[in-house]
Amino acid sequence: MKRIILNYKLAILLIVVFSLGSCKKFLVEEPINSTFSEAYWKSAGDLRSALAGNYALVRNVMNSGNWNPSPRYFMYGDAVAKNYFTIQYSGDGLEGIQDGDFTFQYNLQYFADWTNFYKAVTMSNIIINRVPKVSDELLTDVTSPSKFKNEILGEAYFLRAFTYFMMLRVWGDVPLVTEEYEDPISAPELARSSKKDVMVQIEKDAIAARDLLPWQYSALGNAKVTANKGAVNALLAHFYLWKATMSDVNSNQPDADAVEKADKAIDEIISSGMYSLTDTANYYKTFEGLSSEGIFEISMSENNREGTNHHIANLFLRTAQLSTVGTNSRCYVPQDYLSNHFYKIEEIWDWYWNASLNQWEWKSMPSRSFDDSDIRCRRNFTDLDSDKPTCVKYQKVFYRNATQKLDPYVSNNLIVYRLSDMRLLKAEIALYKNQVSTAINIINDFRERNGADESSFVNDSSTKEEVMYEYIVERGKELYLEGQIFYDLLRTRQYSNFVPWLSESRFRQEGFYWPINPALFKNNNKLIQTSFWRGKV
The missing domain is CATH 1.25.40.900 (Serine Threonine Protein Phosphatase 5, Tetratricopeptide repeat)
Incomplete structure (x- = not known):
């Protein structure tokens, strides 16, 4: 009964947050119901539910995309680098991004829209604002109320920093919202903050999270799929390297101070003893999730009924791995990727023309050829002899209708760090x-x-x-x-x-950043288009 009540409260909270952002202003539509607010923040279970809602919203950010489906986390981070995999035409124009054109209608509608990101930010803001106000006397089912609240706050700060870091790498300048508005209808319209200011906020939030969070998890079931000090350090490592090299795209000289901070963050992870490399004999376990190597993952385990049919695997797997799809996948791996990454160098004897001597010579020359001895080639890819190899890095599929092999859900966690x-x-x-x-x-x-x-x-x-x-x-x-x-x-x-x-x-010209969906301008007169895309969208 307690689990049912917890899930009910979480569902109500998520409904409230999902109603935000759909747009009287750039971010929000309706104020949070005051009766609900007064009734909610009364127990440790309420706080856990709020945090679970925050993780659910971040998961939705990363998994959301268009109807095909195409999860945005991989579209931004992988798909735009065309030489790594090829998206075949399917009517949604997604293949356009692989040629650097982000202006196709559906790409603007789905991938140039940051609404889902701000729903996650809003949930973080709510938690950060309200948790300190919860009286310790109400938290009767935890041993240390102050420690419990600190961990809830630390995870909310981490999720806000992580969400803004994702936005920073996609759009650069984005509006900064760091407070909860009691009446979102009257909240101010916000312009895009400079990427420099966004970086300041990310660093501030991440350091707050690192100070509040322990290395060890308070519950075994939270390991890897919630934030700890290791997750925050991993975020900081990536953040500081991005800051070091991308603050000024006209310079190729990295900022030494930011590089040093990234180095220190990684050293803390390694010296913690919390993580170890997965034995290559168990290679797949890393990508199923919860391996000794995992630092932070988004839970998608079907064991918890959290599997998804919106996984990046759905774009690659074929009948042999996923019975409900055909033999021709939406995406495939270019042969050039395989030969450029997995190779060996051999001495090839042949006749070569020596121009200086004006004669042919029989001699050996080094030559690169494809080599599949690397376990990452052997385990991650199939159909290597075809013109369209596929990736099977994620192939843990569960059928909810097991008898007929229908209703499949991919159960690989989304590996973040x-x-x-x-x-x-x-x-x-x-x-x-x-x-x-x-x-x-x-x-x-x-x-x-x-x-x-x-x-x-x-x-x-x-x-x-x-x-x-x-x-x-x-x-x-x-x-x-x-x-x-x-x-x-x-x-x-x-x-x-x-x-x-x-x-x-x-x-x-920072033409790697995405435009923003023109629909977002309708309710916020202070927004301006990403500089490279002005006049193009």
């Missing part, structure tokens, strides 16, 4: 510090661990630029389809090698 990601970031940091040999060792350790051919190891004599290229190749292997690739390419300035539509000129 994990230890391999952090360890690879150390190589990027080393390169920014001109510690080239350190970066080489990190990259080669990854290749050795995953069984790559030794001929693909980075040579000790490689230049800094050559190592940076190999680093981004390694990120592309390790973090394929984890929502990270495009941001990696921007930070490291390697986009020119992998994203054909993004020229240096467009990069300097």
Whole structure:
């Protein structure tokens, strides 16, 4: 009965928040019902329900997309980098983003709209405003009311920082809303804040979360899928590297102070002893979720009835893995991605023309060829001999109608931060510090661990630029389809090698940011379009 009441309260709270943002003003439509507000914040269960609602809204942000479905987290972070996977035409114009055109009608309607993000922010604001006002005397079912409230607040601060960080990387300048309005109808219309101000707020919230949250989880069931100090440090590592390299796109010199802060955040994660790399013999466990490597994940386990049919896997899997789809998936992996990332170098003997001697010579020359010995190639991809290989990195499918194999739900958690990601970031940091040999060792350790051919190891004599290229190749292997690739390419300035539509000129104009949906202008006269897209949308 207690679980039913908890779920009922959570449902009511989510209904209230989902009603926000649909738009008398840019963010909200109706004030929170005062009777409901007075009746709600009265117990530890109420606070837990509110926080669960916040996580649900963040999950909705990442999984929402168009009707196909196409989860936005992967569209922003992976799909726009066309050379990593190809979206086939399906009537929604989504393939347009792979050529750098974000103006197709449905892309503007669904992916250029930040409404869902602000619903999550609104929920964080509500919690941050109200939890400190809850009397300790009401929290009779927790051992330490102050510790309990601090953890609720810490997670809300983390979720607000995380949500704004997602928006920062997609739009740059976004409106900053950090307070709860008792009457949202009279809330002010807000202009877009500069990305510099948004970064200040993200850092402030993340540091508040880190100060409030412990390393250990208060409940075993919260591990990995709720925030702890490790999750906050992982967010800060990515944030500081973004700040270091993307605050000024006209400079290729990273900010040393931000780089150092990223390094420190990762060192805290590693030295905590909370995480360890998954044994390669159990490779799939990392992507099913809750592995020893996971730092922060979005729960999608069907064991908790949280599986989804809006997973990125739905765009790749075919009949062999998902009985309700055909043999031709919406997305496939280009052969060029496979050959450029998984390779070995062999000595090939052949006749070569020696122009200086004006004669043919029989000799050996190094040549790159595709190699599938790396476990990340063998386990993540199938149909390698076809012209349209597919990705099976996420393939834990449950059928709610098991007898007929109908009503399938993908049960892989959405992996946000994990230890391999952090360890690879150390190589990027080393390169920014001109510690080239350190970066080489990190990259080669990854290749050795995953069984790559030794001929693909980075040579000790490689230049800094050559190592940076190999680093981004390694990120592309390790973090394929984890929502990270495009941001990696921007930070490291390697986009020119992998994203054909993004020229240096467009990069300097910040043409990688998305426009905002023109519909959002109707109720907020202070909004202006993203600079690159003015006159184009």
